[in-house]
Structures are given as C-alpha cells and as structure tokens.
Amino acid sequence: MGSNQPEGYxxxxxxxxxxxxxxxxxxxxIKKGDSLFQGIILPRNQFADDGYVEIKLSNGYNxxxxxxxxxEINVIGKNPPMIVEFEGMKIPKDKSKPNxxxxxxxxxxxxxxxxxxxxxxPAFKPRELYAAVPELAxxxxxxxxxxxxxxSEDMKxxxxxxxxxxxxxxSNSGIDGIVVTHGTDTLGYSTAAVSFLVQNLHVPVVFxxxxxxxDRPSSDxxxxxxxxxxxAAKGDIxxxxxxxxxxxxxxxxxxxxxxxxxxxHSSVRHAFRTIGDIPLGKIxxxxxxxxxxDIHHKSAVDLELETICSKKIESKCxxxxxxxxxxxxxxxxxxxKGYKGIVLAGTGLGHAPKHMFNSIQRAISEGISVVxxxxxxxxxTGMKVYSNGRELLDLGVIPADMIPETAFAKLCWxxxxxxxxxxxxxxxxxxxxxxxxxYEDIRGYQIQQGLTEKEY
Ligand code: GLU
Numbered sequence: 001m002g003s004n005q006p007e008g009y010x011x012x013x014x015x016x017x018x019x020x021x022x023x024x025x026x027x028x029x030i031k032k033g034d035s036l037f038q039g040i041i042l043p044r045n046q047f048a049d050d051g052y053v054e055i056k057l058s059n060g061y062n063x064x065x066x067x068x069x070x071x072e073i074n075v076i077g078k079n080p081p082m083i084v085e086f087e088g089m090k091i092p093k094d095k096s097k098p099n100x101x102x103x104x105x106x107x108x109x110x111x112x113x114x115x116x117x118x119x120x121x122p123a124f125k126p127r128e129l130y131a132a133v134p135e136l137a138x139x140x141x142x143x144x145x146x147x148x149x150x151x152s153e154d155m156k157x158x159x160x161x162x163x164x165x166x167x168x169x170x171s172n173s174g175i176d177g178i179v180v181t182h183g184t185d186t187l188g189y190s191t192a193a194v195s196f197l198v199q200n201l202h203v204p205v206v207f208x209x210x211x212x213x214x215d216r217p218s219s220d221x222x223x224x225x226x227x228x229x230x231x232a233a234k235g236d237i238x239x240x241x242x243x244x245x246x247x248x249x250x251x252x253x254x255x256x257x258x259x260x261x262x263x264x265h266s267s268v269r270h271a272f273r274t275i276g277d278i279p280l281g282k283i284x285x286x287x288x289x290x291x292x293x294d295i296h297h298k299s300a301v302d303l304e305l306e307t308i309c310s311k312k313i314e315s316k317c318x319x320x321x322x323x324x325x326x327x328x329x330x331x332x333x334x335x336x337k338g339y340k341g342i343v344l345a346g347t348g349l350g351h352a353p354k355h356m357f358n359s360i361q362r363a364i365s366e367g368i369s370v371v372x373x374x375x376x377x378x379x380x381t382g383m384k385v386y387s388n389g390r391e392l393l394d395l396g397v398i399p400a401d402m403i404p405e406t407a408f409a410k411l412c413w414x415x416x417x418x419x420x421x422x423x424x425x426x427x428x429x430x431x432x433x434x435x436x437x438x439y440e441d442i443r444g445y446q447i448q449q450g451l452t453e454k455e456y
C-alpha cells in the first residue's frame with residue numbers, strides 16, 4: 001500500500017484498497033448490482049465499521065458501500081486532497097440572487113475529515129462549502145465568516161453574546177438572511193440566548209447543525225445546509241429559528257422557534273423537537289409551509305427600527321436539576337461562589353425537596369434570583385397546587401413557564417441587563433421571544449416523535 005492510504009479504515013477495507021491499488025482521494029467507478037457509482041475515496045472516521053469504502057459522489061453526498069457487494073471497482077482518476085483541488089475555485093456573484101452570510105461556530109456541520117490526522121476539523125472557506133454542497137451556489141451568494149471553531153459543549157454565555165453581536169451587525173447591513181452553523185449538543189441554548197440578546201431583527205437567523213459530519217455516509221450536513229440557506233435566503237420570517245431534518249424520512253426540515261426547541265435524541269438525524277407547541281413550519285428543498293400564524297414576518301419588519309444587541313450577559317448563573325435525595329450543599333456552593341442566578345429544573349409542577357428550602361431562602365436573601373423551570377418539559381408550572389410549591393413561592397422563587405435551557409439563557413440575559421429585583425421577576429415572566437406560550441398546543445406533544453397520525 002502506498003503512503004497515501006485512506007485514513008481511518010480497518011483490516012478488511014485496507015486489504016480491499018491494497019488489492020485494487022486504491023489510494024485516498026482517487027476517483028473511482030464502482031459497479032454494484034445494476035448501479036454504477038462515480039466518486040472520490042474519502043478518509044473515514046476511525047470508529048466506523050470495518051468492510052466498507054466511503055465515497056463522495058459528484059452531487060456532494062457521501063455513501064458507504066460494503067466491499068463484499070462490489071462487483072467491480074476501477075480507478076478513473078487520481079485526485080490530490082480536496083483542499084488543494086478547490087484552492088483555485090472562483091465563486092461568481094450573481095446580482096439576481098439573495099445575499100446570505102453563514103457564520104460558523106464549530107461543531108461537526110461543515111467539518112471534514114482532516115486528510116492528515118483522520119480527525120474531524122471545522123473547515124469552511126466559501127470554496128470548500130460550495131464544493132461540498134454545490135446546491136448552495138444555486139440558492140444565493142454566500143459569504144462565510146468563522147466566529148469560533150469550538151464544539152458546542154464548550155460554548156459559554158460570552159460566546160452567545162459574540163454570535164448575537166455578529167448577527168446584529170449583519171441584520172443592519174441590508175443582507176437577506178443569516179445562517180449560523182453550530183454543534184448540536186447545546187444548539188437550543190444558543191438559539192434561545194440569541195433570541196433574547198438581539199431585538200428588532202430584520203432578517204431570518206437560521207441555526208443549523210448536523211448529527212453526522214460531512215464526510216460520513218448519509219451525513220445530514222448537506223440537507224440541513226440547503227434547507228437552512230433556502231430559509232435564510234427566501235423565508236418570510238425575521239426571527240431566530242433552528243432548521244434541521246424533521247422525520248425519519250429525511251426529506252424535510254422542521255423550522256423551530258429558537259426559544260422552544262430542544263435536542264431530544266443523541267444520535268438520530270431528526271433529533272430536534274419543538275417543545276410545548278407545534279413547529280413554526282417545514283421546508284422541503286425551497287418550499288416553505290408555515291404551520292403557525294404568530295410569526296414575525298420579514299415583510300412586516302419596520303426597517304426604521306435598528307436591530308439592537310444587549311451589551312452584557314451574566315455568566316454566573318447555574319442550572320440545577322432537582323432529584324430525590326439531592327444535597328442542599330449544591331445551592332450553598334453557588335451562594336458561596338458568588339453566583340447571581342440559579343434556575344432549578346424542578347420536579348412535577350415546580351417542586352424541590354423540603355430539606356433544600358433553607359438554602360434556597362438563603363440564596364434569595366443574598367440577592368440571588370432563583371427561577372423554577374420544569375424537568376417535565378411539557379406543561380406549565382403550577383406552584384399553587386401543592387404546599388411545596390406554595391412555600392417555594394413564599395420564599396421568592398420565580399416560576400418560569402419555559403424549558404429549563406431557555407430559562408437559563410434568559411436568566412443570563414436578564415441579569416446582564418437588569419439589577420432591580422422586581423424588574424428581574426417581571427422580565428422573567430414576560431414573553432420576550434415566544435418562550436412563554438399562551439396555551440399548550442397538545443398536537444405538538446402528540447406528534448413530537450416525528451410521526452403523523454396516519455403513521456402510528
Ligand atoms: N458535541 C459536538 C457539538 O455539539 C459535536 C456534535 C455535533 O456537532 O453535533 O458541537
């Protein structure tokens with residue numbers, strides 16, 4: 001085997017490459033049954049199963065094929081690594097097309113396997129993106145800017161503020177739409193935070209991620225980018241939303257409001273769900289269907305009102321998941337460390353163990369805002385129903401009818417901008433960006449697994 005052996009493959013695949021004299025980035029033609037595939041041999045994620053070859057088809061999609069099933073494979077061209085191949089690519093601007101800017105923050109979307117290390121690295125200069133997802137060139141003139149290259153578990157409130165500042169600048173610049181690529185793990189926190197931090201948006205701000213990196217077979221990166229970019233370019237909405245695959249059919253994307261969306265599955269591609277409601281709409285290629293009526297339409301935006309961004313965010317906030325037998329020292333710790341706010345993800349209607357009440361009272365008396373959100377995710381707080389809830393209310397706990405992550409992002413924003421105790425309580429309980437629902441649309445709960453009634 002030459003030195004240009006495709007990275008990340010195991011025994012069976014390696015033997016196959018050796019037998020057929022195939023190197024990384026070779027252009028190959030493969031015959032399998034009645035099908036003929038042409039594509040480029042990709043490096044592979046080292047944890048993937050043995051006995052497959054992975055190729056990038058000319059349409060930008062990746063597929064994995066079992067070596068045993070391949071009747072014939074021929075090298076039809078030798079390719080240098082992608083990054084070199086695309087180096088000289090010119091991207092023409094088309095005045096008739098909308099202008100969209102894509103802000104990159106990291107995560108696996110728009111990442112590729114590093115040719116040298118075999119690891120996934122974030123990489124999207126415009127030419128790399130266009131090369132990986134050629135459809136984007138049809139949709140719009142796309143500019144890209146990398147703000148960070150981090151995985152989303154490493155995001156901090158100051159990262160949310162930085163994204164919000166970039167979004168604000170672009171919204172005021174006369175651009176048509178914004179796409180933000182982001183790791184999926186904490187995507188819902190960021191969409192919520194930016195929804196609060198940025199006011200008077202002029203354009204769609206569409207967050208997208210992918211559950212499988214661009215170089216893996218059946219990656220969702222391309223389809224989410226296509227849907228997200230179409231929505232940013234042409235969608236009549238001026239809100240922060242998340243757009244990712246909506247069902248196991250992998251054909252359409254669902255459009256979720258930024259303050260109501262949550263990652264509900266660790267691995268499937270249709271991992272995101274709107275909680276407490278139905279999604280705002282859906283998108284298939286460029287066809288957008290709105291399900292909800294209370295949407296801030298781009299066509300109704302008053303452009304006289306500048307988009308503004310909050311200047312500060314409070315990082316010393318904690319999100320505490322209540323559980324049976326939990327130690328009250330958790331609350332004491334946050335008090336002693338000078339935290340300014342604590343969101344409790346309470347049980348049931350908004351409860352916490354009685355033995356924690358002293359610490360909760362101490363926190364409130366030391367000026368810490370204590371907010372109650374619900375670990376049930378669905379439903380509203382009902383803190384007057386049981387004595388536990390009533391006592392917590394008497395201590396000064398603020399009920400917040402929103403998902404815990406949104407309550408956390410909102411508290412970080414509120415405490416960065418307001419000092420007065422009553423004002424903090426009032427803003428926490430006022431609907432700012434669709435986080436507090438007037439009522440729960442039960443259809444949302446019933447269809448949250450991505451099935452229609454017919455499919456049950
Ligand atoms: N855990 C990483 C993140 O959330 C990678 C997974 C992904 O991008 O979805 O950024």
